Amino acid sequence: MSLENDSTVDERLKEESRVARLMKRPELGAVAGALLVAIFFMFTADGSMFTLSGIMNILSPAAQLGILAIAAALLMIGGEFDLSIGSMVAFAGLVFGFCVVNFDLPLIIAIPITLVFCAGVGAVNGQIVLRTGLPSFIVTLAFLFILRGLSLVGLKAATGGSTQLRGVRDAVAGDPLAPFFSGDAFQGFFQWAASMGWIDTFRSGLPKVPGIPVEIIWFLVLAGVATYVLLKTPAGNWIFAAGGDKTAASNSGVPVRKVKIALFMLTASCAALLAITQVLDAGSTDARRGFMKEFEAIIAAVIGGCLLTGGYGSAIGAFFGSIIFGMVVIGLTYTNIDQDWFQVFLGSMLLLAVIFNNAIRKRVTGER
Amino acid sequence: MSESILHMDNIEKHFGNVIALNGVSFDVKPGECHCLLGDNGAGKSTFIKTMSGVYRPSQGQIYMGGKPVQFGSPRDAMAAGIACVYQDLAMIPLMSVARNFFMGREPTKGKFLWKRFDTEHADEITMTEMKKMGINLRSADQAVGTLSGGERQTVAIARAVYFGAKVLILDEPTSALGVRQTSNVLATIDKVRDQGVGVVFISHNVRHALAVGDRFTVLNRGQTLGTAARGEITSDELQDLMAGGQELAQLEGSLGGTI
Numbered sequence: 001m002s003l004e005n006d007s008t009v010d011e012r013l014k015e016e017s018r019v020a021r022l023m024k025r026p027e028l029g030a031v032a033g034a035l036l037v038a039i040f041f042m043f044t045a046d047g048s049m050f051t052l053s054g055i056m057n058i059l060s061p062a063a064q065l066g067i068l069a070i071a072a073a074l075l076m077i078g079g080e081f082d083l084s085i086g087s088m089v090a091f092a093g094l095v096f097g098f099c100v101v102n103f104d105l106p107l108i109i110a111i112p113i114t115l116v117f118c119a120g121v122g123a124v125n126g127q128i129v130l131r132t133g134l135p136s137f138i139v140t141l142a143f144l145f146i147l148r149g150l151s152l153v154g155l156k157a158a159t160g161g162s163t164q165l166r167g168v169r170d171a172v173a174g175d176p177l178a179p180f181f182s183g184d185a186f187q188g189f190f191q192w193a194a195s196m197g198w199i200d201t202f203r204s205g206l207p208k209v210p211g212i213p214v215e216i217i218w219f220l221v222l223a224g225v226a227t228y229v230l231l232k233t234p235a236g237n238w239i240f241a242a243g244g245d246k247t248a249a250s251n252s253g254v255p256v257r258k259v260k261i262a263l264f265m266l267t268a269s270c271a272a273l274l275a276i277t278q279v280l281d282a283g284s285t286d287a288r289r290g291f292m293k294e295f296e297a298i299i300a301a302v303i304g305g306c307l308l309t310g311g312y313g314s315a316i317g318a319f320f321g322s323i324i325f326g327m328v329v330i331g332l333t334y335t336n337i338d339q340d341w342f343q344v345f346l347g348s349m350l351l352l353a354v355i356f357n358n359a360i361r362k363r364v365t366g367e368r
Numbered sequence: 369m370s371e372s373i374l375h376m377d378n379i380e381k382h383f384g385n386v387i388a389l390n391g392v393s394f395d396v397k398p399g400e401c402h403c404l405l406g407d408n409g410a411g412k413s414t415f416i417k418t419m420s421g422v423y424r425p426s427q428g429q430i431y432m433g434g435k436p437v438q439f440g441s442p443r444d445a446m447a448a449g450i451a452c453v454y455q456d457l458a459m460i461p462l463m464s465v466a467r468n469f470f471m472g473r474e475p476t477k478g479k480f481l482w483k484r485f486d487t488e489h490a491d492e493i494t495m496t497e498m499k500k501m502g503i504n505l506r507s508a509d510q511a512v513g514t515l516s517g518g519e520r521q522t523v524a525i526a527r528a529v530y531f532g533a534k535v536l537i538l539d540e541p542t543s544a545l546g547v548r549q550t551s552n553v554l555a556t557i558d559k560v561r562d563q564g565v566g567v568v569f570i571s572h573n574v575r576h577a578l579a580v581g582d583r584f585t586v587l588n589r590g591q592t593l594g595t596a597a598r599g600e601i602t603s604d605e606l607q608d609l610m611a612g613g614q615e616l617a618q619l620e621g622s623l624g625g626t627i
């Protein structure tokens with residue numbers, strides 16, 4: 001038996017082109033999908049859809065979903081699901097509304113309380129999943145109902161019988177932190193751009209788009225940070241490893257439990273962040289907030305290339321998945337198409353994405 | 369005659385009233401490949417798990433560099449320089465070779481908030497370490513799933529050696545491989561040995577063991593039947609010891625010497 005290893009020159013290996021490498025990125029499907037959807041609406045929708053104000057209209061719901069979807073994507077890559085994030089939005093809204101209205105707390109205290117409280121619930125989710133070894137699908141399905149129910153009961157207790165808690169706007173009026181979580185950012189810049197004649201204005205001279213809705217800024221920042229963490233930090237490698245194979249990961253020294261708990265806390269915190277911006281913008285909170293958002297978030301993450309089995313996916317993909325979602329929701333209103341087609345679209349998109357992802361996975365792993 | 373790095377003295381391991389190991393002694397020297405042979409159920413896995421800190425011996429003592437040691441966990445053993453490549457390899461197919469290579473031990477650059485995974489450095493080291501073992505990767509971000517079984521085995525071995533293994537334990541690395549891949553893994557073992565690492569090679573295949581082994585120890589029903597150096601023992605004799613002598617002679621009679 002020869003001990004010489006003769007694989008030093010292997011003629012079967014071809015240099016991989018840049019294109020071939022890009023074709024293997026998990027977000028490929030979402031980017032292609034976003035382009036296709038954009039092209040579709042360019043032909044079918046009213047031209048005003050792609051003006052500055054139309055784009056803000058699209059990005060706003062995209063951002064609201066994206067804040068959840070990016071967190072859901074990280075959790076999915078880490079090998080777990082959280083079906084309770086939609087209910088968590090309502091629950092966080094209750095905690096936040098209760099803090100500012102009933103206790104009259106300033107935002108600098110109310111916001112951290114809300115975030116910490118929700119992260120705590122996320123940690124409980126994670127602990128139960130890890131300790132029982134049950135699928136996170138089941139554990140968080142339980143919390144989907146528990147948190148929704150608690151939100152209803154809590155709202156009635158806080159308001160004396162109503163399922164809506166009002167008075168948030170008055171309670172936070174003048175709070176220095178409010179502009180970071182509600183309204184439009186960069187208003188000065190937009191006014192200046194309007195005065196220079198670069199963007200559309202009303203007859204009064206005010207810009208038609210007063211600024212960038214803050215949730216869009218949060219969405220962009222979150223997408224950037226999540227991508228950086230995933231691809232460029234040890235923690236990112238641990239997330240992929242924990243989701244890919246938790247035994248192999250922990251045998252190699254990856255703190256799998258800590259990673260998973262942290263991810264559950266992150267998804268819950270992102271739900272809380274979304275709740276805070278929504279409640280501040282609406283001036284009230286109600287028990288239906290975030291209804292069905294857990295499914296939309298998971299769909300956006302799957303469209304973005306996340307495998308249901310974990311260990312693979314991208315935050316950028318979830319970003320584009322959310323943009324597709326925003327384009328369709330808003331785009332349909334710019335067409336003559338019945339808006340109820342939206343759900344049909346969502347379901348078909350999910351199915352297509354899952355089939356596509358499976359094919360991609362087989363290519364990446366060379367499975368046959 | 370060099371000193372042994374690791375010496376296992378009269379190790380016993382009991383699971384309740386099952387005696388899995390009944391007084392096994394074994395040692396490894398730097399730069400040698402010591403094969404541990406035995407049939408299924410002989411106690412090989414139990415023995416190397418004791419060696420790598422998964423189990424504590426019920427009786428007996430482990431010495432490293434002549435000093436008595438106790439491993440509380442695989443982590444302890446790893447810190448002392450004992451690395452174990454299990455059959456499942458602890459590799460994640462969907463992740464790139466470089467990400468697998470450094471899983472749990474990522475090199476970083478930058479400070480505080482900018483402390484980040486030095487992916488270029490990781491890629492570079494992965495390529496050179498794999499080249500040393502005779503495997504030319506297309507690129508370091510090739511997924512492990514695209515590698516053959518033998519190549520994966522080699523990644524796991526290269527990783528252990530890069531992270532400072534003095535003793536490398538391989539649990540049946542060739543049992544699931546074809547002929548060509550087996551010869552690649554055996555070549556890798558040869559390279560690792562040349563770097564001064566002591567290799568413990570577990571197998572139940574006598575031919576694979578004879579191809580690279582310097583010394584051979586046979587386990588049978590939790591006991592050693594002695595250690596022989598290369599050249600002192602033939603394939604038939606090893607085969608015979610593994611089966612516990614008697615039974616094989618009978619079998620051979622009825623099968624006409626085909627084993």
Ligand SMILES: Nc1ncnc2c1ncn2[C@@H]1O[C@H](COP(=O)(O)OP(=O)(O)O)[C@@H](O)[C@H]1O
Pocket residue numbers: 383386387388406407408409410411412413414415
């Ligand atoms: N955790 C355990 N509990 C009880 N018995 C065990 C355990 N591990 C191994 N054994 C027993 O010890 C003996 C040796 O097993 P093992 O070390 O796995 O053998 P090998 O790896 O050589 O096939 C077997 O009889 C097995 O049933």
Ligand SMILES: [Mg+2]
Pocket residue numbers: 412413
């Ligand atoms: Mg075994």
